[in-house]
Amino acid sequence: MIIAIDGPAASGKGTLGKRLAEHYGFAHLDTGLLYRAVARALMDRDIPLTDRDAAAHAAQNLDVSHLEDDTRLRGAAMGEAASVVSAYQPVRDALLAFQRQFAARKPGAVLDGRDIGTVVCPDADVKLFITASPEERARRRHLELQRRGEQAAYETILEDIRRRDERDMSRSTAPLKAAADALTLDTTDLDADAAFDAALKMVESSRS
Numbered sequence: 001m002i003i004a005i006d007g008p009a010a011s012g013k014g015t016l017g018k019r020l021a022e023h024y025g026f027a028h029l030d031t032g033l034l035y036r037a038v039a040r041a042l043m044d045r046d047i048p049l050t051d052r053d054a055a056a057h058a059a060q061n062l063d064v065s066h067l068e069d070d071t072r073l074r075g076a077a078m079g080e081a082a083s084v085v086s087a088y089q090p091v092r093d094a095l096l097a098f099q100r101q102f103a104a105r106k107p108g109a110v111l112d113g114r115d116i117g118t119v120v121c122p123d124a125d126v127k128l129f130i131t132a133s134p135e136e137r138a139r140r141r142h143l144e145l146q147r148r149g150e151q152a153a154y155e156t157i158l159e160d161i162r163r164r165d166e167r168d169m170s171r172s173t174a175p176l177k178a179a180a181d182a183l184t185l186d187t188t189d190l191d192a193d194a195a196f197d198a199a200l201k202m203v204e205s206s207r208s
């Protein structure tokens with residue numbers, strides 16, 4: 001069974017993906033980490049993010065082990081950089097096979113990102129599109145960064161989130177959007193537990 005979760009930045013995709021995977025005993029892949037790692041490979045070598053060939057090369061040679069444990073990948077700068085390199089088609093092409101192999105894991109897999117229901121797993125058993133207002137998403141990300149000791153003003157985070165969403169939605173390759181057969185969950189007024197309960201109901205209703 002495959003559960004595809006898409007949505008804009010800090011909507012709670014990863015949190016839900018992890019909890020749904022634990023609930024069902026499935027594997028979980030936060031696909032944003034792949035794009036973040038491509039961006040980091042360029043930044044570590046002082047290569048500009050506009051160098052498409054270098055980005056494609058980094059994606060083709062990505063070491064996908066240990067991404068989960070890497071706290072630097074989760075910083076605000078890496079999210080912004082990821083959304084630049086993720087717009088390059090050869091970068092997306094290079095990461096597709098790994099994501100599809102992951103999705104084939106037994107007894108099931110949960111993948112979260114921007115194009116899981118539309119491109120990576122168009123035949124997923126369940127597709128969720130998770131949203132929340134930009135202000136609520138910025139509030140959550142602000143808290144998250146503060147907890148990790150990263151200094152950033154709420155207003156700056158809100159601006160970053162708006163800019164990144166716009167870039168992700170307007171790109172020509174695999175733009176952020178809900179699949180036609182996705183169920184949308186707005187978590188603006190739901191805490192993490194309530195969002196999980198609602199998502200679980202959606203999964204149960206679409207698999208039965």
Ligand SMILES: Nc1ncnc2c1ncn2[C@@H]1O[C@H](COP(=O)(O)OP(=O)(O)O)[C@@H](O)[C@H]1O
Binds near residue numbers: 011014015016192
């Ligand atoms: N429903 C919710 N209510 C409040 N905070 C949430 C909720 N869902 C997730 N969070 C918190 O918001 C932040 C972003 O969540 P995350 O799952 O990483 O989002 P995404 O994967 O969509 O970027 C995290 O700190 C997480 O703990």
Ligand SMILES: Nc1ccn([C@@H]2O[C@H](COP(=O)(O)OP(=O)(O)O)[C@@H](O)[C@H]2O)c(=O)n1
Binds near residue numbers: 086087112
């Ligand atoms: N399946 C995916 C996942 C992420 N991405 C890109 O990678 C960036 C970072 O994704 P992320 O999921 O780690 O970001 P957050 O939602 O955690 O802020 C996004 O802004 C997208 O540009 C993508 O293009 N496709």
